[in-house]
Amino acid sequence: MRNLTAALRNQPPAEHDYDWAPIQMPGSIQPYGVLLVADAQTRRVLFVSNNAAAMLGLKTADILDKSYLQLCGSDRERRFLSENIAADTILFPNPARMTIDGKSFDAVFHAEGKWHLIQLEPTDPTAASYDDLSLRATTELFDPPTVEELNNRAVRMIREVTGFDRVMLYRFDSRYNGQVIAEAGKPDIGSFLGLFFPSSDIGARARNLYLENFTRYIPDISGAPVSLSGIYPGGGHADSAHPVDMSHANLRSVVPCHVTYLQNIGVKASMSFSINVDDRLWGLFACHHYEPKTVSYEKRVVCEQAAMMFIFRLASMTSSAARHARRQEGLSRLTSSVTVGAALRRRLASLSQDWTGDPASATAEALLAKAIEAVEAETSLLLPADPSQMPASAPASGNQKLLLDIAEADSAAIIHHGHVTRIGDAPSAMAIYAIASMFGRELPDLQGTGPHVYATDGLSAVVAAADDIKDRAAGIMAAALSLDAPSYILWFRREQIVHATWAGNPAADAMSAGAEGLNPRASFEAWKQDIRNLSRPWDMEDVVVADELATVLRAIASPDGMVRPAKPPMPRPAAPVPPVRPATPPAPAPNGSDRRVIRIGQR
Amino acid sequence: MSDFEITLTATDLASILATKGTLDSKVSQVFKTKSDKALEMEPKNINVDFKNLAVLDSSAAGMLMFFNYAAKTKGKLISITNASPAVQQVLNRANLGKLLTIR
Numbered sequence: 087m088r089n090l091t092a093a094l095r096n097q098p099p100a101e102h103d104y105d106w107a108p109i110q111m112p113g114s115i116q117p118y119g120v121l122l123v124a125d126a127q128t129r130r131v132l133f134v135s136n137n138a139a140a141m142l143g144l145k146t147a148d149i150l151d152k153s154y155l156q157l158c159g160s161d162r163e164r165r166f167l168s169e170n171i172a173a174d175t176i177l178f179p180n181p182a183r184m185t186i187d188g189k190s191f192d193a194v195f196h197a198e199g200k201w202h203l204i205q206l207e208p209t210d211p212t213a214a215s216y217d218d219l220s221l222r223a224t225t226e227l228f229d230p231p232t233v234e235e236l237n238n239r240a241v242r243m244i245r246e247v248t249g250f251d252r253v254m255l256y257r258f259d260s261r262y263n264g265q266v267i268a269e270a271g272k273p274d275i276g277s278f279l280g281l282f283f284p285s286s287d288i289g290a291r292a293r294n295l296y297l298e299n300f301t302r303y304i305p306d307i308s309g310a311p312v313s314l315s316g317i318y319p320g321g322g323h324a325d326s327a328h329p330v331d332m333s334h335a336n337l338r339s340v341v342p343c344h345v346t347y348l349q350n351i352g353v354k355a356s357m358s359f360s361i362n363v364d365d366r367l368w369g370l371f372a373c374h375h376y377e378p379k380t381v382s383y384e385k386r387v388v389c390e391q392a393a394m395m396f397i398f399r400l401a402s403m404t405s406s407a408a409r410h411a412r413r414q415e416g417l418s419r420l421t422s423s424v425t426v427g428a429a430l431r432r433r434l435a436s437l438s439q440d441w442t443g444d445p446a447s448a449t450a451e452a453l454l455a456k457a458i459e460a461v462e463a464e465t466s467l468l469l470p471a472d473p474s475q476m477p478a479s480a481p482a483s484g485n486q487k488l489l490l491d492i493a494e495a496d497s498a499a500i501i502h503h504g505h506v507t508r509i510g511d512a513p514s515a516m517a518i519y520a521i522a523s524m525f526g527r528e529l530p531d532l533q534g535t536g537p538h539v540y541a542t543d544g545l546s547a548v549v550a551a552a553d554d555i556k557d558r559a560a561g562i563m564a565a566a567l568s569l570d571a572p573s574y575i576l577w578f579r580r581e582q583i584v585h586a587t588w589a590g591n592p593a594a595d596a597m598s599a600g601a602e603g604l605n606p607r608a609s610f611e612a613w614k615q616d617i618r619n620l621s622r623p624w625d626m627e628d629v630v631v632a633d634e635l636a637t638v639l640r641a642i643a644s645p646d647g648m649v650r651p652a653k654p655p656m657p658r659p660a661a662p663v664p665p666v667r668p669a670t671p672p673a674p675a676p677n678g679s680d681r682r683v684i685r686i687g688q689r
Numbered sequence: 690m691s692d693f694e695i696t697l698t699a700t701d702l703a704s705i706l707a708t709k710g711t712l713d714s715k716v717s718q719v720f721k722t723k724s725d726k727a728l729e730m731e732p733k734n735i736n737v738d739f740k741n742l743a744v745l746d747s748s749a750a751g752m753l754m755f756f757n758y759a760a761k762t763k764g765k766l767i768s769i770t771n772a773s774p775a776v777q778q779v780l781n782r783a784n785l786g787k788l789l790t791i792r
Contacts (some may be wrong), residue, residue: 179786196781216787224758300747300782362747364713387784391754394783398751401714410715 090633093537096623097544099261099285106291107341111330113323114311115337116304118380121314122154122204123322123330126173126197129153133316133330135337142206143187146315154204159185171195171202181383183209192383196334203330205337213382219247223392233403237268240396241371244389245270248381250357250373254278257369259584260543260623261285262293263592264369275376281612284592296360296367299334300390304356306378307348311339336386355379357386359393363401364626371396410627416492417631421638423485427465428642434458467509468567468575468639473502480509492631493563494622495577502573512578513555520551521562522574532566532574539565539632541624543579553619556581561621563628565636568643575636577628579621588613697723703734709741714748724756728763735760740771750783757789768792 115121120141123133134149142149142157149157158164163184170177174197181192190209195202226243230236237255245253252271256264262285269279288296296302313321320326332338348356355375361368371393434457462471467486470476480486486509489498497510499518506515513521525532525540532538541563546553552560560581567573591613692710699705704727712720727735737753739745757767768790772780780791 176781179781179784220788221758224754228755228758364746387787391751391784391788394747394751395754396751397748398714398717398755401748402717 090537090539090626090629093539093541093629093633094624094626095540095542095548096260097542097547097620099263099290101290105289107289108324108329109289109291109341110295110333110338111322111324112311112332112339112341113321113326113330114313114339115332115335116306116339117309117312118305119205119207119337120191121332121335121337122149122206123314123316124154124202124204126200126202129155129171129202132201132318132328133314133322135312135314137312141208142191143189150315151317157184157186159188173200176202180387181207194336194383198331198334201330203332203335205335207383210380210382213384216384216388219385219388220391223247223388224395227392227395227399230399230403233400234268236396236399236403238270240392241268241270243392244359244371244373247385247388247392248357248373248379250355250375250379250381251275252278252374254372254374255369256283256372258285258367259617262288262367263586263617264288265586267369278589280587282586282588282592284588284590286592293367295333296358296370297362297365299336300360300362300393301336301386302356302358303336303381303386304340304348305380307340307345307354307356308378336383352376357381357389359389361393361397363397368397413492413494413627413631416488417634420485420488420492421635423488424465424468424639425642427461428469430461431458431465431469431471434461467500467507469643470502470505473505476500476502476505476507478507478515479512480507486510489575490577492635493577493628494579495563496580497558497578499576499578500567500574501576502567503571511558512576513558517551517555517559518576521545521549521559521576522572524549525564525572525574532564537629537633538569538636539563539629541629541632543621543623544619545621546619556619559621560619561624563624563632565632567636567639569640575632577632579624581618582620582622584617586615586617588615591615693719695720695723697726699730699732701732703732703736704730705736705738707738707740711744711746712742712749713744713746714752717749717752720749720752728760728765733765735765735767737767737769738771739769739773739776742773742776745772745776745779747779747783750779750785753785754783754788766790 115135117137120138121133121135122131124131130151131149131154134146136146138144138146138149144157155164155168158167163182166178167182167184176195176197180194180196182195184191184193184206186206190211191206192209194205194207223243226239227236230239241253241255244250252269252275254266255268257267258264264283264285264287266278266281269277271277314330316322316328318326318328320328322328322330348354353374353376355378357373359371361370371389434454438454438458466476467480468489486498490496490510497508497512499509499512500507501518501522506518508515508518512518532540541561542548543561545560545562546556552562558580559578561579563577565575567575590611592615693712693716694709696707697704698707706723706727708720753767753769760767766789769780769785770792772791777791780786785791
């Protein structure tokens, strides 16, 4: 399958200077555990956190440059680790047990390139058994009657397992603004249900980390970061020659501005579990506690697994599979109809050419003309024999309705050589001409070697003239019907206005520069502000459907019935960068409530 | 278009679900139809063979957790075999080895 990722151009979240700070290589950890970084081949310890003496009772010098196996006080544990860890494989489910200097630790192993990272946390002898908790979580999520009940059961169950004061289910929109859609909490701490949080609350790097590492755990925000000592200089920091990548490590230290942020709002422990759908961060289970709070590794695994069961159950209950099948069936019907119609048209045209004009056959001639007319009615829209004869508009019925349904669009238009047919409540022909005139300039090239499909939910940010038609076409998806002529299918989606109450002014940047680095925003007062200028976002499934239909139509329309290769793109001067307007509305509500709301999910 | 395929065969010792392609939420019904049949078959052991499975996503890991739960309620044991390194990585991150046997 061709890579169509470049075709999807929904308006991105606002960018910030701190988005790509190397937070995964801080060169320090949180103090609730000890980190060992070992060579995967030799097991030799290359880095150790500087709290080893306090937690393990061993000097750094007694650990560095020696095998981590020598730390085990038990022959059985040492043998187990030796037999089940190879350079390229870790054969046991985490955690392993390691007894060091008479104390028991949960040892969590994972591979990071040619290194193994080992996170040691004191074992909690009172922790409930994983098996019991896991069974309860599975039972709870196995068969909820509705999606709302699924959401509520999930937050209740995670709160029960972790004991946190508040657990929220937080869902992202296409620009990574988030909304709390379910919540379980202590009765006396207020509610955040329904509130929106701006995308600036979680930077791009942090969002990516959530795709790789499903848990972020901060048991005590006041814990001072612990640096690393190593056999290499630089302490494993990002700017050293041997940085330690902690993307998959729960112990990774917390960026100072986030600590300040949590201090500002009174949260002393925080934990979140990512919900990833189709390689995208769909949402988070976000947990807050107003005192430091320790949660055992096994309980965190139960919550991580609950998040995965939640994703599956959500997908099956919201019928994403049924929706996929319905659209594929529509696409199949539409392409069959057009393919058969094109074949019939060729046959009838041949018959018509061969017609002898015998007056005795007037009836047959009339029947042939009617047949041609009927076939033309079915096929001419997508495969016009003569573009100048295309109707100016077409009702949303038959093939036209299928055309809308497969892309879940509100209206559509077909353009062939400057002639436009509008389907349903599409913008005016003039507006469509204006949009199409941008193809190849402000809009990515639909010809050449591009993906031949382009989709955005914020057309007016790219084509200023589209601001006037957003009630019909805030979002557009275009597919090229020819690789060397201006012929397109355009699908439109109307503006979808979301009335949002935000946790603070979303237009204000979350961070500002201060004497000691970045300072988090200090105001979290409720702020009413609509989300405007955008349609429902397009997704990869939309793009794939558009690509498949356009590929079939190009094949039918080509002289030999085969898909023609794309011509190499013509060199042209660089297009000017279009002004991108913010997708957020202008004026705030004059008075928000004084309810304080808090940021969740920061790493 | 989905590229997922699944076949169910049985020996005296185990039912075998052999998978191919991409296992994600979009094909969950296809997986469920076959896995439900495996749960009704005689052998106590069900082997999910990932030899030709290229991709497994988080939702599919969740589906396997539910499948394992359903199997336990029927007294069956699930094992996963032949996972590629990429699929094995997802299984490890999901800590599925705590619930069922991965060989």
